[in-house]
Amino acid sequence: MSMHEQARLRRIKSEFQKQFGHLPQYIVRAPGRVNLIGEHTDYNRGFVLPAAIDRDFIIAASVASGEKITVWSNNYEEKDSFTLTNIQASREYHWSNYLRGVVSTWQAQHKSAIAFNAVTDGNIPQGAGLSSSAAYEVAVATLLDQMCNTALSAKEIALLAQKSENDFVGVQCGIMDQFVSLSGKHGAAVLLDCKNLTTETIPLDLERYDLALVITNSGISRNLTASDYNQRKEECNTGLELLIKIIKRENIKSLRDIPSAEFIKYQHFLPLALRRRCLHVVEENDRVLKAAQALVANDVTKFGELMNESHASLRDNFEVSLKEIDLLVSRTQAHPGVLGSRLTGAGFGGCTVSLMNSSSVGSYINRVLPQYAEATGITAQVYIAKVSDGASIIERPMAATGGELAQVPAL
Ligand code: GLA
Numbered sequence: 001m002s003m004h005e006q007a008r009l010r011r012i013k014s015e016f017q018k019q020f021g022h023l024p025q026y027i028v029r030a031p032g033r034v035n036l037i038g039e040h041t042d043y044n045r046g047f048v049l050p051a052a053i054d055r056d057f058i059i060a061a062s063v064a065s066g067e068k069i070t071v072w073s074n075n076y077e078e079k080d081s082f083t084l085t086n087i088q089a090s091r092e093y094h095w096s097n098y099l100r101g102v103v104s105t106w107q108a109q110h111k112s113a114i115a116f117n118a119v120t121d122g123n124i125p126q127g128a129g130l131s132s133s134a135a136y137e138v139a140v141a142t143l144l145d146q147m148c149n150t151a152l153s154a155k156e157i158a159l160l161a162q163k164s165e166n167d168f169v170g171v172q173c174g175i176m177d178q179f180v181s182l183s184g185k186h187g188a189a190v191l192l193d194c195k196n197l198t199t200e201t202i203p204l205d206l207e208r209y210d211l212a213l214v215i216t217n218s219g220i221s222r223n224l225t226a227s228d229y230n231q232r233k234e235e236c237n238t239g240l241e242l243l244i245k246i247i248k249r250e251n252i253k254s255l256r257d258i259p260s261a262e263f264i265k266y267q268h269f270l271p272l273a274l275r276r277r278c279l280h281v282v283e284e285n286d287r288v289l290k291a292a293q294a295l296v297a298n299d300v301t302k303f304g305e306l307m308n309e310s311h312a313s314l315r316d317n318f319e320v321s322l323k324e325i326d327l328l329v330s331r332t333q334a335h336p337g338v339l340g341s342r343l344t345g346a347g348f349g350g351c352t353v354s355l356m357n358s359s360s361v362g363s364y365i366n367r368v369l370p371q372y373a374e375a376t377g378i379t380a381q382v383y384i385a386k387v388s389d390g391a392s393i394i395e396r397p398m399a400a401t402g403g404e405l406a407q408v409p410a411l
Helices: 003-020 094-110 132-147 154-169 176-183 229-247 260-269 272-296 300-316 323-334 358-376
Strands: 026-037 047-063 068-073 078-083 116-122 188-193 198-203 211-217 338-343 351-357 381-384 392-395
Touching: 003 026, 003 047, 003 068, 003 116, 026 132, 026 176, 026 272, 026 300, 026 351, 047 132, 047 176, 047 272, 068 094, 078 094, 094 116, 094 132, 094 154, 116 132, 132 154, 132 176, 154 176, 176 188, 188 272, 198 272, 211 358, 229 260, 229 272, 260 272, 272 300, 300 323, 300 338, 300 351, 323 338, 323 351, 323 358, 351 358, 358 381
Parallel strands: 068 116
Antiparallel strands: 026 047, 026 392, 047 116, 047 188, 068 078, 188 198, 211 351, 211 381, 338 351
């Protein structure tokens, strides 16, 4: 653990002491992610290739008696509390709804829950497409798993966290963000098959090629619930239903089950907007598999080209980019030493991810970002991502017994 990380943990513990009068029993960390390629394919049961990053969400907690959960947010400097028997979304403390949602989903699934006091601390930029909300949910679900001694698998924790985002927060997200926040590996991307939730670790040895994975925050924040995300999902479902009727082949359960050659044959039956959405998904699945193969074959040039193609499709077919982001991406792609650049995450704002020679990072920051600022009036922020491990328990009681479970009446 770096000195910087140790200092952060000390600050979190001392805040906990200040708020609750003793040190926390548990400290859990869950990272954000950058998606290298495979956008809007997860909820279509397709392929994605994300990596966990060294920006994370930390929750420090101790079991409490009674039925009250109290949480202090270091980021907002606000305290929220609620009882296990009546969990509603908070209008006052928006940031607390990710925690409320996971606890509520946990109770519904396990018919029991546990009261606790917590301090939360995140350094993933919010609304930037780097999965700050998934990291929050995964940290809380992992904490509950520890406190309640349930020994859930990573897959079960990811599904619970996703359900909470779908049902409580109201975003019909796929499984990618929660899954990679749990299963990320240092120095590797995770090839996730969202149909059967199997993964393959794909080495991402940036140092070997002297490459940098550069995340650029466009400075345009997006609010997923208010965005067109759920609408895009519906469009994919409607396109799929039409294709199932037209193709009349058995075993088509998702767009993933339609190969691109077959899609091309039948695409003209779809209305234009749906045709474009489905085309993106079908081709993006192919690109993910090719991109993973390119990384395995050490063909980083090919990988970069696929990133560029993915962006073009997000812009033209899936229509989730913005003109400011298109400008940033095209200037980045044209910059010497850049292998590929694209919008990452859901879109409608947020970050780009770019693969470039390490020696090009300085000139990228000094030339491309001022051009972007001049054209848009917005200052973009750059993070050089380190590909990190998935969620971990940093501290827990020596013999964690799970404390006393507060049994909550069947819901
Ligand atoms: C968000 C969602 C993910 C995924 C991406 C788009 O990050 O949470 O499930 O759909 O958008 O690829």
